Amino acid sequence: MTTRDVLFLGLSVIAAASAILAVTTKQLVHAALWLVTTLGALAGCYLILGAEVVALVQVLVYVGAVVVLVIFALMLTRAPIGRSPDLDHSWGHRLAGAVAAIAAAGLLGTVLVTAVGWQSAPVHSSPPAALAASLFGAWVLPFEVLSLLLLAALVAALVLTSQGREPE
């Protein structure tokens, strides 16, 4: 157990606990806030794994934009403050969902952990220059296609929200 392992364990406890709280809490806005904690702890995990640019992008885009959009949506759909009793389906549905989720997590965890066993890998922090050379070198075509995807998402969101209003 190296130092990085211990740090990673601490952050992963935070991430796992806030993820479980985000999907089980009875308060609507708290779920978005627990998601913030999860994503922040995951950014710390990426830092421990040496992926500095990914951690930066995670904080900037996920925590800074996606969660803000989620909170906007909660406000615009009149999310109630305080506990709401009807946020989940019936208890049978919840039991089936829990069985499915535990089975999926167990399957994924077993496959992945038995694939690597107790191997350890040296952590080398990749400088942004190397990542940029790769991003604009080998991966430039998906990068450009992604800009088209963002444009399509923007146009789609505009078209969708312009419907549903009465024409003047």
Next chain:
Amino acid sequence: MIHLAFPLALAAVLAGAGIYGILVRRNAVLVLIGSELLLNAANLVIVTFDLAYRDRLHGGQVLAIFVVTIAAAEVTVALAVVLLLFRRRGDIDLRAARELAEERDQPSQRTFGGPA
């Protein structure tokens, strides 16, 4: 040196939480939160394996950035749909919303581009 089992176990737990959130929640925005957790679990797996295999092309980290970008685009469109659902129905309870398509005999109400 980091043991690779820890990030992968965390990714499995996050994936399980995300799947539970998608299956069990009634509010559309909470389902979206579940899908974000699932995407983050996948991101963690590919960054871990990028570290394990010392990829010369840094494929894991670049793909992780791409996944974050795609998730942002997905959240944009998904929340536009949620807002539209709220405007039509007054709530975003997925149990009560059984019919998402527009009615066939009514043209969609667009406010741009002149008369329909």
